[in-house]
Amino acid sequence: MIASLKSKKITPEQLFMLSVLTVNGGNYLYNLILGRVLGPAQFADAAVLITFLLVLSFVAMTFQLVTAKFSVIFENSMFSNFISKVYQNAIVVGLILGALIVVFSGTLQNVFNTSSSNMFVVFGVGVPLYFILSVNRGAFQGKKAFKQLSITYQAEMLSRLFITLGLIFLFNLQSSVIIAFGILISFAFGLVPFKAEHISLKKTVLDKAQSKQIRNFFVLTAFYELTQIIINNSDILLVKHYFESYEAGLYASLALIGRIVYFIAWMFVMLLLPTVVQLEKEGKETAPILFKYVGYIAGIATLIIIGCALFPETAITLLFGDSYLAMAPLLWKYALATGMFAVSNIFAYYYLSLDQYVPVIISGVFGMLQMGLVVFFHDSLEEVVHMQIIAMVLLLGIQVIFFRWNVAQKAKKELV
Incomplete structure (x- = not known):
């Protein structure tokens, strides 16, 4: 043994x-x-x-x-x-x-x-x-x-x-x-x-070349991390601003449970960046690493969403107690929004590793869209969650479209 x-x-x-x-x-x-x-x-x-x-x-x-x-x-x-x-x-x-x-x-x-x-x-x-x-x-x-x-x-x-x-x-x-x-x-x-x-x-x-390279990546990364802040945290802060403390506390418990998939995805991001940079430095293909981690996160997200849909009351009672049961119907919906964000995040960090800025700008646009939707539509906690689902569906869809377009452009260049 x-x-x-x-x-x-x-x-x-x-x-x-x-x-x-x-x-x-x-x-x-x-x-x-x-x-x-x-x-x-x-x-x-x-x-x-x-x-x-x-x-x-x-x-x-x-x-x-x-x-x-x-x-x-x-x-x-x-x-x-x-x-x-x-x-x-x-x-x-x-x-x-x-x-x-x-x-x-x-x-x-x-x-x-x-x-x-x-x-x-x-x-x-x-x-x-x-x-x-x-x-x-x-x-x-x-x-x-x-x-x-x-x-x-x-x-x-x-x-x-x-x-x-x-x-x-x-x-x-x-x-x-x-x-x-x-x-x-x-x-x-x-x-x-x-x-x-x-x-x-x-x-x-x-030297100037090094400084410029570092500065460009720093600005790109800073902008992307700003979009992460907006997408990942603006909802809790806005709910704390617009709703009473009791409702804001209920929502905080919902967010904590629903974000399980995001925190798991972060683990893969930590491994993704140095691996992609090293492969690019060696002139090797990087896309298989992307597919590998997208597959992991999509699979984990699907399991968590199904679990939240089938056993919402059990999950909330075990984790937070009966005081938070009012959030049970929204649990799978919040997990869905977070799952889509986690998958789109892998695409964005992949391109960030390759110094490509378009997916970062895409994330920024939809981060602002999510915040704007919540600012204008917050009659209930359910409406807040629905606004996030809309923003994250659009974000993931655009990231996938960009990836397919980018692969097609690369293939064209190789043929020429």
């Missing part, structure tokens, strides 16, 4: 996939316990903080993906100069964004109808740490150091889970500020392991 296990050695990629599943499971447990302990009304405040965390992760993901891509391309001294420059820029951006959140904490409290502004102050203090953390992860991702990459995600998740819930249960404190402190401390734990030698305060200069 032991000999058999040794002969079937787990690859670094498989280890990372298992780690991501564990991290997503831990984050889900964190959210579920908060939902049960706090109840719908108080959970609405927690959902705002969790959504801010997701928004921050998308913004910082720009630095992570840029670092990952050019960690594949650059080597030796060129890589050292590059990574040092990225760290310097990430720290500056992190400090600016963190300061803005702290300064406008009162405004954020009014806009999102939260019980406290202090939770935004604590969150803002942690923002620079998260940007440093993301560059560190990008270097591990690009070098395919999946063991170290797994540890950073595990450390962040476990610390947030145990510290936040420990403070709540030990001191019987059900405050959004406590949740913010848990998030802040988890950022520090997420820095483990960290390569301090990559950070340098010395002025770093890259």
Whole structure:
């Protein structure tokens, strides 16, 4: 038996996939316990903080993906100069964004109808740490150091889970500020392991060709991550703005369950980008990798949608409790919207890896469309979900059409 296990050695990629599943499971447990302990009304405040965390992760993901891509391309001294420059820029951006959140904490409290502004102050203090953390992860991702990459995600998740819930249960404190402190401390734990030698305060200069290449990919990635923020988080923030806290808490539980497929898809995105960049660098065909991951995500999404349609009340009761059962009829619909977004996301990240910008613009257009539809049509939570389905059906359809057109154009060029 032991000999058999040794002969079937787990690859670094498989280890990372298992780690991501564990991290997503831990984050889900964190959210579920908060939902049960706090109840719908108080959970609405927690959902705002969790959504801010997701928004921050998308913004910082720009630095992570840029670092990952050019960690594949650059080597030796060129890589050292590059990574040092990225760290310097990430720290500056992190400090600016963190300061803005702290300064406008009162405004954020009014806009999102939260019980406290202090939770935004604590969150803002942690923002620079998260940007440093993301560059560190990008270097591990690009070098395919999946063991170290797994540890950073595990450390962040476990610390947030145990510290936040420990403070709540030990001191019987059900405050959004406590949740913010848990998030802040988890950022520090997420820095483990960290390569301090990559950070340098010395002025770093890259040649013009390298700088232009990095800048173009950075702008492209930043724009795409902005569309991710809009599509993935605007609905929760808009619902928190337009609806009462109780309804917003119910919707937050619906979103959390329905997004299972998206968080699973993220695991494949982490593997997709460095693989596609490496294949392109070697002059090999990249489309089979796209088909492989689209197949995985489509299959997983289909199973989750069917499960949500057949057992909605069971899923909600097990995960959140009877207080959230009003959302049962909408569960499969939300899962459908998220599933289509997850599949279209694989197409977009594939082309992003190849420096093609059209699918990124497509995502931006339909992200704005989704937000606009919810702004104009929000008479009920059901209508909010229906607007997202409409936007995501159109987005996935256009992405598939673009892919077919792109393949046809490539085939024409090869014939000539």
